[in-house]
Amino acid sequence: MGEALLAAYIQSLLNKLATGPLMNFAIQEGFDSELRKWRSMLRKIKLVLGDAEEKQMNDIEVKRWLDDLLVLAYDMDDVLDDFDYEALQQQNNSSSDPATSSSQLLDMLPLIKNITARFHDIEEQRNDLGLEANSGVRSSKISRRSEKP
Template sequence: MAEIVLSAFLSVLFEKLASATLKSIASYKGIDAEMKKWHRLLNQIQGVLADASQKEITNQSVKRWLNDLQHLAYDIDDVLDDLATEAMHREFTHKSEPITSKVRKLIPVPLCCINYSRTHDKLDDITAKLQDLVEEKTSLGLSVKEETRPKDINRRLQTSMVHAI
């Protein structure tokens, strides 16, 4: 059951990672390589979800791994939402440049640098956790499983298709 929820949630993350808005802000902030790495690592993890779903029933370590993955997926989603919000804010302030230039003069420079550093620390932390999960999947014996349907279901589908034509 966890596999279905996580797989759907990872699909949402893949959509967000592929969005033009996120790519634009990631490029602007110089974190586009990090976003590509997240995509690659999440792809590796998504491949073993079916196997993990089967093994979590009998293996507590796999169950914990799936739980850690779920929490990390929520953290990734939060970061991607923050970046999307920042992109929209940037677009809005770009359109109203004369007003915002006055406001920017009031913001102290160190505050901007602290926020920038905090964002990079968060990105680095998520990347490290993703890499740990990828490494741990191997030690847990998780592998890519193809979804297979029982033969009689395939036969029924083929028979239904023939009658439909």
């Protein structure tokens, strides 16, 4: 997947994390701090995608990092879809049994923790690979444009 597509996918995840109903549900159920961590980590990762795209051509570890990031993004998207579904169910069935909803969320707690841990691994790998924010393809194109008279 190209950097532009991955960046767009990450932006769609950031948009999901910014939706009112999802965050309200997260606050109500007590996992909003995890979603805030995800949003922060996604923002940091998005900044280095240009550098990663450029370096993956010569560094197989950067390519693997991008592949791992994509798998993590897909898994995260699945979990956010589940949260959206639960939030809608809870909103539509306010008279439904809250114990059922809580037990479903307890089942999802290990998934939340797993994704957060994988984010931390991705972040550590980013540092180990020397990926830098706002560098790579985009910044070199910008500097070439500014050199032209």
